[in-house]
Amino acid sequence: MLHWDRITVLIRKEWLELRRSRGLLLSTFVPPLILPLFALGLIFAMGLVSDPDTAEIPAAAIDPALAGLGLEALAQVIFGRQFSTLFLLLPMVIPNVLASYSIVGEKNRRTLEPLLAAPISVGDLLLGKVLAAIIPGIALTWLCALLFAAGLGFVAIDPVVPGLVLHPGWIVMLLLASPLLALIAVALTVMVSARVNDPRSAQQIAGVLIVPVMLLFFGQMLGLFVLDPAVALLFSLVLALVAVGLLWLATQAFQREKILTRWR
Amino acid sequence: MNAIECHRLTRHFDRLVAVADLDLAIPAGTIFGFLGPNGAGKTTTVRMLCALIAPSSGTARVAGFDVQTQAAAVRAVTGILTETPGLYDTLSALENLTFFARLYGLSATQAAERAAHYLRLFELWERRNDPVGGFSKGMRQKLAIARALLHDPAVVFLDEPTAGLDPAAARAVRDVIKTLRAGGRTIFLTTHNLAEADELCDLIGVFRTRLISLDTPANLRARLFGQSVRVVLAGPAAPLAPLVQQLPFVSGVDAEERVLLVRLANPDQHNPALVRALVAAGADVCYLEPFTPSLETVYLELMQEAVTVDSAS
Structure with a gap:
């Protein structure tokens, strides 16, 4: 049984610590906000150049919805779709950084033992830490995506461009895959935290997380698939299975006895 | 409870x-x-x-x-x-x-x-x-x-x-x-x-x-050291230790510089005889006082015993 009162107390503490760590706060939350601006700038630039090779890009060839678009609009759609995929990195990177500082940080400062001595179950403790890390990550991802979506109307050379970039598959990915990727990131961070003594090491080891997003990025670019709702749902289903497996492994690593006697 | x-x-x-x-x-x-x-x-x-x-x-x-x-x-x-x-x-x-x-x-x-x-x-x-x-x-x-x-x-x-x-x-x-x-x-x-x-x-x-x-701390002291008195002499204590050890009411004695640490069953009863024996042997007794070993002394003694037992086994 979960004790939400204690989980809430823990989340508040985590966020209070985050607010007081100005360096971590700025380095974690400011760079993601640059991503939509950078993407919009590049999409705007794509609309200024007419390149006949654009039509030869595999991603343009396999999606019939792109037929009939002008070269500039086509370039905007293709690059817009590629960049929109990169938003999926945010729900992994931000929770990964927050969770590594939270868990490895507690381990380094030796604050875990008093915490574990309190009458809070390790399930509540882990859930509190997971939620404290993923909620800001998902919220910031959605905020950046919203900025991107809002700005797209201003930089699009053709009114159909926003609808083709912000396609249903991308929205499914954003709403379904983002939280799952965040969960995977935190679960992996918890497991890595048992072995390392530096938050940055935990972040680097968990760098493997970008692999699924890079698969999506290059898969789309090479025209291997179109990220329609069916592909997005299938991808989310795979992520859900991975998330469940990794969370189970994380709960095995995050046990009082193991933390106190095996974590180094 | x-x-x-x-x-x-x-x-x-x-x-x-x-x-x-x-x-x-x-x-x-x-x-x-x-x-x-x-x-x-x-x-x-x-x-x-x-x-x-x-x-x-x-x-x-x-x-x-x-x-x-x-x-x-x-x-x-x-x-x-x-x-x-x-x-x-x-x-x-x-x-x-x-x-x-x-x-x-x-x-x-x-x-x-x-x-x-x-x-x-x-x-x-x-x-x-x-x-x-x-x-x-x-x-x-x-x-x-x-x-x-x-x-x-x-x-x-x-x-x-x-x-x-x-x-x-x-x-x-x-x-x-x-x-x-x-x-x-x-x-x-x-x-x-x-x-x-x-x-x-x-x-x-x-x-x-x-x-x-x-x-209890008191019982630990009593168990290890019994009742003890500390005899401060004008001269070296070591030569007098064998003599004191032979007294029938003495269960143990340690000598260090000018001090004899004597374990005996009943200090009130035996202290006069102890002083007489020392004086008869030519010792100059400065003073005599009850000895309460520190917990540190007790602890070190117990640890030493444990190490000895562990080594033997």
Whole structure:
């Protein structure tokens, strides 16, 4: 049984610590906000150049919805779709950084033992830490995506461009895959935290997380698939299975006895 | 009623035996001193009794709750001061305490009241809103002790509570510990400060993987040293030791420079005969006084015995 009162107390503490760590706060939350601006700038630039090779890009060839678009609009759609995929990195990177500082940080400062001595179950403790890390990550991802979506109307050379970039598959990915990727990131961070003594090491080891997003990025670019709702749902289903497996492994690593006697 | 009971409590880490067959019965309202060298298994014992790690075998009950089957209840009725204070540096003293109070199930109002009480008690109230990262070692220690007491635990485990404190702060902490005992709480005190243990503890357990001895400080002294007198001479004591040893009422004698330490059954009855024998042998007796060995002496003697026994076995 979960004790939400204690989980809430823990989340508040985590966020209070985050607010007081100005360096971590700025380095974690400011760079993601640059991503939509950078993407919009590049999409705007794509609309200024007419390149006949654009039509030869595999991603343009396999999606019939792109037929009939002008070269500039086509370039905007293709690059817009590629960049929109990169938003999926945010729900992994931000929770990964927050969770590594939270868990490895507690381990380094030796604050875990008093915490574990309190009458809070390790399930509540882990859930509190997971939620404290993923909620800001998902919220910031959605905020950046919203900025991107809002700005797209201003930089699009053709009114159909926003609808083709912000396609249903991308929205499914954003709403379904983002939280799952965040969960995977935190679960992996918890497991890595048992072995390392530096938050940055935990972040680097968990760098493997970008692999699924890079698969999506290059898969789309090479025209291997179109990220329609069916592909997005299938991808989310795979992520859900991975998330469940990794969370189970994380709960095995995050046990009082193991933390106190095996974590180094 | 016993606040802590262990029966053959044992903990292995792979092949290493950290705690072996520990039997304890500590009455409620007692200050129990748990003494032993570094690496003796004291922290492992405390962790088992706080339901943080499980025993390999044996049983333990704390405040009536089984550490294995009622672990959450054990954690709710125990307070622990760990080896390092383990405080959140970026949070203020007040925020640290209220966080833990809430975690122990206190309401927001209760948490604020308890935190204020202990911050005042430990003279940290004026610094309540300052980040703990800027606190001195002593202030951090006091705050960590306050954290252990916030939820009014029946049993408090304190690991070196006065380490790093200045004499006045250490005195304040010792006074708080005595107050806790007066309030019926049981204190499990792990310390290397034997003078402190001597002052505070009702019961002493000397421990090195296994329990070497468990008794009151007075009984430990009596058992090891009996009744002793210290005879201060004008000249060297060593030549007189064999003579004293031969006296029928003397059970042991040690000589060091100008001092004879003589163990005898009844000092009031035998001191005159002892002085007469020394004077007859030509000694100049300056004075004679009862000898109470320090707890440190008792501890070192017990440790030496344990090492001898372990070596022999």
